[in-house]
Amino acid sequence: MILSEQTHLKNSESEMRFYQGDCLDVLEQLPDSSIDLIMTSPPYADSRKNTYGGILPERYVEWFLPRAAQFLRVLKPTGTFILNIKEKVVEGERHTYVLELILALRKQGWLWTEEFIWHKKNAYPGKWPNRFRDSWERCLQFNKQRQFVMYQDAVKIPMGDWSKRRLKYLSDVDRHRDTSKAQSGFSKKVTNWLGRAQAYPTNVLHLATECTNKQHSAAFPAALPEWFIQLFTQVGDWVLDPFMGSGTTCHVAKKLERNSIGVDLHQVHVKLARGEL
Amino acid sequence: MILSEQTHLKNSESEMRFYQGDCLDVLEQLPDSSIDLIMTSPPYADSRKNTYGGILPERYVEWFLPRAAQFLRVLKPTGTFILNIKEKVVEGERHTYVLELILALRKQGWLWTEEFIWHKKNAYPGKWPNRFRDSWERCLQFNKQRQFVMYQDAVKIPMGDWSKRRLKYLSDVDRHRDTSKAQSGFSKKVTNWLGRAQAYPTNVLHLATECTNKQHSAAFPAALPEWFIQLFTQVGDWVLDPFMGSGTTCHVAKKLERNSIGVDLHQVHVKLARGEL
DNA sequence: AGCTCTTATGAATCATTGA
DNA sequence: GTCAATGATTCATAAGAGC
Numbered sequence: 001m002i003l004s005e006q007t008h009l010k011n012s013e014s015e016m017r018f019y020q021g022d023c024l025d026v027l028e029q030l031p032d033s034s035i036d037l038i039m040t041s042p043p044y045a046d047s048r049k050n051t052y053g054g055i056l057p058e059r060y061v062e063w064f065l066p067r068a069a070q071f072l073r074v075l076k077p078t079g080t081f082i083l084n085i086k087e088k089v090v091e092g093e094r095h096t097y098v099l100e101l102i103l104a105l106r107k108q109g110w111l112w113t114e115e116f117i118w119h120k121k122n123a124y125p126g127k128w129p130n131r132f133r134d135s136w137e138r139c140l141q142f143n144k145q146r147q148f149v150m151y152q153d154a155v156k157i158p159m160g161d162w163s164k165r166r167l168k169y170l171s172d173v174d175r176h177r178d179t180s181k182a183q184s185g186f187s188k189k190v191t192n193w194l195g196r197a198q199a200y201p202t203n204v205l206h207l208a209t210e211c212t213n214k215q216h217s218a219a220f221p222a223a224l225p226e227w228f229i230q231l232f233t234q235v236g237d238w239v240l241d242p243f244m245g246s247g248t249t250c251h252v253a254k255k256l257e258r259n260s261i262g263v264d265l266h267q268v269h270v271k272l273a274r275g276e277l
Numbered sequence: 278m279i280l281s282e283q284t285h286l287k288n289s290e291s292e293m294r295f296y297q298g299d300c301l302d303v304l305e306q307l308p309d310s311s312i313d314l315i316m317t318s319p320p321y322a323d324s325r326k327n328t329y330g331g332i333l334p335e336r337y338v339e340w341f342l343p344r345a346a347q348f349l350r351v352l353k354p355t356g357t358f359i360l361n362i363k364e365k366v367v368e369g370e371r372h373t374y375v376l377e378l379i380l381a382l383r384k385q386g387w388l389w390t391e392e393f394i395w396h397k398k399n400a401y402p403g404k405w406p407n408r409f410r411d412s413w414e415r416c417l418q419f420n421k422q423r424q425f426v427m428y429q430d431a432v433k434i435p436m437g438d439w440s441k442r443r444l445k446y447l448s449d450v451d452r453h454r455d456t457s458k459a460q461s462g463f464s465k466k467v468t469n470w471l472g473r474a475q476a477y478p479t480n481v482l483h484l485a486t487e488c489t490n491k492q493h494s495a496a497f498p499a500a501l502p503e504w505f506i507q508l509f510t511q512v513g514d515w516v517l518d519p520f521m522g523s524g525t526t527c528h529v530a531k532k533l534e535r536n537s538i539g540v541d542l543h544q545v546h547v548k549l550a551r552g553e554l
Numbered sequence: 555a556g557c558t559c560t561t562a563t564g565a566a567t568c569a570t571t572g573a
Numbered sequence: 574g575t576c577a578a579t580g581a582t583t584c585a586t587a588a589g590a591g592c
Contacts (some may be wrong), residue, residue, distance in 0.1 A: 016393075019585090032352065045449060053391060078359055090421040091423070092388065092390065093388050093389050093423075094389050094390070094391065094392060096380060096389065099376040099379055099380060102373065102376055103373060103376060103377070106373065111369065111370050112370050112373070113370060113371070113407075114371065114408065115354065115371060115480075117394055117396070117413050119394070119396065119481050124478050127429070127477060129422075130357050130390075130423075130425060130427045131390075131391065131427070132391075132477060132478055132479050132480045133477070133479045133480070134395050134479070134482065135479035135480060135481050136479075136481050141498070144370040146368070146409060147407075150407045152409070159584080159585090165483065173418070187382060199583085199584065199585095200409060200410070200583085201409055201582090202400050202409050202410045202412035202413075202414065203409045203410070203411055204396050204412050204413050215516075232321070233400075318565085320565090321565060323565095324564065345561085348564090363565075365565095365566095366566085366568095369568090387584095396585075397585090398585060399563090399564070399584070399585035399586045399587090400564085400584070400585075401563090401564055401565085401567090401583090401584085402563095402564085402566085402568045402582070402583035402584045402585085403566055403567060403568090403581090403582055403583060403584090404567090404581090404582050404583060405566090405567055405568055405569095405582080407567080408566095408567070408568085409568095409570095410566075410583085410584075411567090412585095414565090485563055485564095485586055485587085486563095486565085486586085487564080487586095487587095496565065497565090526556065527580070
């Protein structure tokens with residue numbers, strides 16, 4: 001029943017596979033150690049009873065763990081699991097299920113390697129008497145072993161003010177010499193400067209949330225999976241999103257020529273990811 | 278033996294009291310429900326044996342809890358406890374003692390109201406094969422009850438580029454009167470000037486670490502306690518830093534006309550805070 | 555006064571060496 | 574072997590000097 005829902009969208013570069021169903025069941029059919037990166041934003045805990053797939057905060061860990069066991073199995077030993085998650089505020093307090101989940105995942109065998117902070121530059125507006133706007137989320141990194149693959153050069157970023165000033169200075173100095181010449185010489189020079197003026201990022205990511213998708217709110221902006229896919233995979237590797245939603249992760253993976261597998265409980269999401277809606 | 282170390286530095290606006298000793302003992306002499314804000318950066322866990330006051334990660338929670346019990350007692354019901362802390366990386370993993378501490382503090386009766394992110398703009402340099410530079414720390418907010426006092430208007434920040442330029446100009450003009458640091462600690466004058474172009478901040482704070490203190494490294498830049506003192510106290514209130522180090526929190530409190538109590542295990546820190554070195 | 559440029563340095567982490 | 578100390582790596586700032 002599940003594999004019949006599978007869709008192959010293959011081209012010369014990479015393929016996307018979409019499955020409808022609970023990842024707990026669907027992933028059983030994937031072989032061990034076959035995935036390079038699991039990047040997902042699971043359904044957040046929700047206290048509303050009749051919500052579409054909401055999980056009670058109190059039961060979040062027990063709901064998550066058997067699925068994480070499948071993640072652990074299908075992930076390559078050198079692979080990485082990135083979990084974008086945020087705790088819900090319940091009765092004025094941050095709920096502790098994310099903390100408990102981290103502890104439980106370690107007991108399951110995961111290493112809690114890092115916690116990246118996704119700083120949302122355009123936080124949702126609002127005002128409350130004893131709370132400011134929440135403008136960050138956790139991106140938890142888990143691994144199977146201390147030695148994992150990481151392609152740091154793929155996510156280098158332009159340096160800050162120093163290179164800007166440097167660049168401004170360069171363009172001022174070379175302006176009169178290069179204006180009459182062909183553009184290529186100058187631009188090459190600038191490119192070289194820019195090439196050197198790249199720095200490794202930190203564990204804080206500054207990204208705006210996307211406001212493009214008005215129909216279905218994306219769980220995260222494309223730039224988020226893009227960053228992690230470039231950091232933890234190479235062309236041709238396999239990316240898995242077990243709670244794909246509208247399929248952002250898979251489509252970004254395809255753009256970057258990675259193969260991907262997306263799973264979602266809801267048929268409407270699978271159709272959306274396939275582009276059938 | 279402890280109260281004899283007490284120093285009163287009183288003036289018309291506020292007083293600072295410094296005590297040498299373990300806050301576990303010193304705080305016993307403070308009355309119940311007398312403190313409006315506890316703002317502190319405790320000694321971080323440390324694996325080195327001979328370090329000056331280092332606590333093993335494995336024993337961090339059990340070391341912290343009895344002290345936190347005193348904090349709970351001396352804090353007013355409407356008061357706030359801000360804990361600036363970061364977990365150490367041990368054997369390639371983030372250690373879990375901070376997570377366990379949050380869970381243990383809740384069992385002790387604290388409410389885990391909020392987690393602010395202090396984004397350190399100038400993170401420590403370094404490069405490693407499977408880790409980026411760590412450029413953030415947690416500022417955990419705990420309360421005794423859901424109803425606590427919070428003065429949001431005191432930490433409004435200027436909006437947009439126009440006001441940034443305006444602010445720069447203003448700070449140049451009033452350099453000797455106002456702190457030149459952005460965002461926090463600005464006088465009412467600035468508030469009036471920029472009254473319209475102000476917004477409430479989020480729960481992400483962008484501050485550089487301070488590079489001024491060459492002798493003793495400050496645990497945090499003055500702007501950090503400044504922000505929380507303005508947010509959670511009024512003039513004349515009482516601020517406590519049970520691990521004061523060089524006394525940054527107390528001196529900021531005095532500047533803002535709050536009373537303060539600073540405690541530190543080491544005589545050299547107390548002398549430093551008093552200005553005797 | 556407004557720039558440009560130099561230099562020092564900050565709650566770091568990992569791999570290696572030595573006891 | 575285990576534990577502790579040392580060296581290599583490297584960027585955003587502020588402060589200060591020079592033009």
